[in-house]
Amino acid sequence: MTLRSTRRTKVFASWRSVPSLVWQIALGVGVVVAVWALCRLAEMPAERRPGTFFLPTVAHPFQPKETAPAGMVWIPGGEFSMGCEDPRRKPFGGPDSMADARPVHRVSIDGFWIDTTEVTNRQYAEFVEATGYQTVAERTPLAADFPGAPPENLVAGSIVFSPPREKVPLDNHFLWWAYMPGANWRHPSGPNSTLKEHDTHPVVHIAYEDAEAFAAWAGKRLPTEAEWEFAARGGRSGAVYPWGNEFRPDGRWMANTWQGAFPIQNTGADGFTGLAPVARFPANAYGLFDLSGNVWEWCSDWYQPNAYTAAGPTAGGVLRNPTGPLESFDPQEPGQNKRVLRGGSFLCSEQYCARYIVGTRGKGEISSGCSHIGFRCVQTALKDSAAP
Numbered sequence: 001m002t003l004r005s006t007r008r009t010k011v012f013a014s015w016r017s018v019p020s021l022v023w024q025i026a027l028g029v030g031v032v033v034a035v036w037a038l039c040r041l042a043e044m045p046a047e048r049r050p051g052t053f054f055l056p057t058v059a060h061p062f063q064p065k066e067t068a069p070a071g072m073v074w075i076p077g078g079e080f081s082m083g084c085e086d087p088r089r090k091p092f093g094g095p096d097s098m099a100d101a102r103p104v105h106r107v108s109i110d111g112f113w114i115d116t117t118e119v120t121n122r123q124y125a126e127f128v129e130a131t132g133y134q135t136v137a138e139r140t141p142l143a144a145d146f147p148g149a150p151p152e153n154l155v156a157g158s159i160v161f162s163p164p165r166e167k168v169p170l171d172n173h174f175l176w177w178a179y180m181p182g183a184n185w186r187h188p189s190g191p192n193s194t195l196k197e198h199d200t201h202p203v204v205h206i207a208y209e210d211a212e213a214f215a216a217w218a219g220k221r222l223p224t225e226a227e228w229e230f231a232a233r234g235g236r237s238g239a240v241y242p243w244g245n246e247f248r249p250d251g252r253w254m255a256n257t258w259q260g261a262f263p264i265q266n267t268g269a270d271g272f273t274g275l276a277p278v279a280r281f282p283a284n285a286y287g288l289f290d291l292s293g294n295v296w297e298w299c300s301d302w303y304q305p306n307a308y309t310a311a312g313p314t315a316g317g318v319l320r321n322p323t324g325p326l327e328s329f330d331p332q333e334p335g336q337n338k339r340v341l342r343g344g345s346f347l348c349s350e351q352y353c354a355r356y357i358v359g360t361r362g363k364g365e366i367s368s369g370c371s372h373i374g375f376r377c378v379q380t381a382l383k384d385s386a387a388p
């Protein structure tokens with residue numbers, strides 16, 4: 001027997017001589033300490049919690065030399081932590097783990113201009129008047145694109161929120177959405193609805209190409225998902241919402257979301273049962289309105305649930321100006337091409353879709369507008385003011 005194994009035998013023998021009561025006390029103390037530590041951890045703000053990877057946002061100090069485009073503000077760019085923790089234990093955190101928004105990872109982006117609000121009906125009307133553009137929802141679907149569809153079903157229209165009368169299970173969204181012939185951005189609730197007195201409402205029933213067309217006409221583009229999130233966070237690393245960590249600080253409503261039993265009862269406690277005119281709720285620290293709620297906003301990245309996992313790690317652990325995967329893939333609907341949507345809408349609530357939480361991700365089939373999908377644009381800065 002070697003010297004080492006002899007010592008191990010002696011140590012083992014001494015352990016066995018310790019009374020079992022001592023072991024039980026030690027185990028009990030260990031459990032108490034572990035539970036206390038977990039409780040303290042849960043109480044900590046996200047940005048101070050060890051192991052969650054939310055590091056401080058480091059904004060570029062550069063300021064653009066050009067004049068601010070109308071209705072836009074400068075987002076300095078810089079390095080930030082992108083993604084979100086599992087929100088299910090938080091107030092208003094909802095039932096979804098938001099697994100597609102992890103891991104939280106470090107991203108660096110250049111500075112850019114961004115619209116302070118969602119694009120409005122008035123702004124979209126100016127574009128259509130200038131160009132004669134016809135949105136996807138206004139075009140008669142082609143038989144070639146829908147093989148086998150009866151001709152009577154090939155009617156221009158869009159998808160409108162149509163709440164049922166009775167309570168329904170929340171695992172089938174077809175129960176509260178309906179394809180409505182004649183619905184489009186000019187007739188957002190159906191053919192008999194108009195835009196009267198809705199000039200400053202966000203435009204809806206906008207397919208991805210409709211948003212891209214507007215952006216190109218305006219000399220702008222759609223934001224990447226990273227740009228959108230950097231802007232939405234307003235420099236608040238790891239915060240749950242664009243304005244901080246409380247859903248209703250001092251009792252104030254900070255976004256147009258859903259109150260009541262979804263989808264049958266909308267109390268409108270925040271002041272709006274449907275869309276709100278833009279900028280009716282407080283801006284975030286960068287001066288941007290309605291990042292959470294009101295309408296979903298198109299981003300230019302293709303959607304994949306594992307995009308964040310697939311993107312890293314990189315040299316130095318920081319992704320620079322990420323633009324997302326090269327193609328779409330959603331295992332829930334593999335045949336559909338989807339881009340990322342951000343921010344949630346006036347239909348979001350903690351009962352069904354808590355994607356007003358700033359780091360969460362949504363997705364939309366690119367040829368479908370909806371009565372809760374809109375967008376805002378960004379604009380790349382002149383070269384000398386964008387980045388080091």
Ligand SMILES: [Ca+2]
Nearest residue numbers: 256257270272
């Ligand atoms: Ca509301």
Ligand SMILES: [Ca+2]
Nearest residue numbers: 290291293295
């Ligand atoms: Ca929004």
